[in-house]
Amino acid sequence: KNQVEQSPQSLIILEGKNCTLQCNYTVSPFSNLRWYKQDTGRGPVSLTIMTFSENTKSNGRYTATLDADTKQSSLHITASQLSDSASYICVVSARTGRRALTFGSGTRLQVQP
Amino acid sequence: DAGVTQSPTHLIKTRGQQVTLRCSPKSGHDTVSWYQQALGQGPQFIFQYYEEEERQRGNFPDRFSGHQFPNYSSELNVNALLLGDSALYLCASRHTSGDNTGELFFGEGSRLTVL
Numbered sequence: 001k002n003q004v005e006q007s008p009q010s011l012i013i014l015e016g017k018n019c020t021l022q023c024n025y026t027v028s029p030f031s032n033l034r035w036y037k038q039d040t041g042r043g044p045v046s047l048t049i050m051t052f053s054e055n056t057k058s059n060g061r062y063t064a065t066l067d068a069d070t071k072q073s074s075l076h077i078t079a080s081q082l083s084d085s086a087s088y089i090c091v092v093s094a095r096t097g098r099r100a101l102t103f104g105s106g107t108r109l110q111v112q113p
Numbered sequence: 114d115a116g117v118t119q120s121p122t123h124l125i126k127t128r129g130q131q132v133t134l135r136c137s138p139k140s141g142h143d144t145v146s147w148y149q150q151a152l153g154q155g156p157q158f159i160f161q162y163y164e165e166e167e168r169q170r171g172n173f174p175d176r177f178s179g180h181q182f183p184n185y186s187s188e189l190n191v192n193a194l195l196l197g198d199s200a201l202y203l204c205a206s207r208h209t210s211g212d213n214t215g216e217l218f219f220g221e222g223s224r225l226t227v228l
Binding site for chain 1: 117146153154155156157158201203205216217218219220222224
């Protein structure tokens with residue numbers, strides 16, 4: 001069964017600090033992995049998409065890593081800002097199959113002043 | 114480009130009623146999928162439409178049905194509403210690619226409350 005597990009479930013950090021969110025998956029055959037940011041009550045917005053051959057991808061203060069061997073990904077946020085407060089969702093795509101996208105439950109990040 | 118648009122943004126229904134949610138995909142996109150997101154949870158896949166047919170379906174009962182029109186817009190219908198159907202319903206669109214690498218764009222969602 002395809003699954004995506006995210007940790008921690010929630011996280012509180014002070015403004016200016018760094019943090020790392022984790023995503024472990026069992027989706028096979030793997031196609032790509034995406035990180036989304038979702039503000040409360042809004043739709044998710046894509047941060048990065050990573051394919052099998054990519055190890056690291058950055059988008060401003062967001063850096064995602066992928067280890068396809070261990071089936072793990074991380075999202076590192078540098079110099080956090082209050083506007084980073086949101087849920088971060090990991091989504092893994094299978095190359096084939098009826099359930100092509102598997103969503104994690106998300107990590108809820110709160111950045112405090 | 115307006116992106117993915119959904120309507121209505123909020124609605125309140127009572128148990129047993131029926132609801133229809135609407136979605137217009139981003140320009141150039143031909144595949145639409147629907148998700149249910151309960152408070153504090155990640156989105157749960159309901160189904161996906163391509164070429165006016167349901168192509169994939171998640172673990173949702175037949176009370177959840179949909180439709181895709183020739184202009185690629187889509188509707189989600191839920192019959193015999195239950196209290197547990199209260200959630201944010203998200204629509205997402207993408208351009209179909211053979212290996213599922215097409216980026217997924219989400220709408221802002223329709224917040225359904227069932228009383």
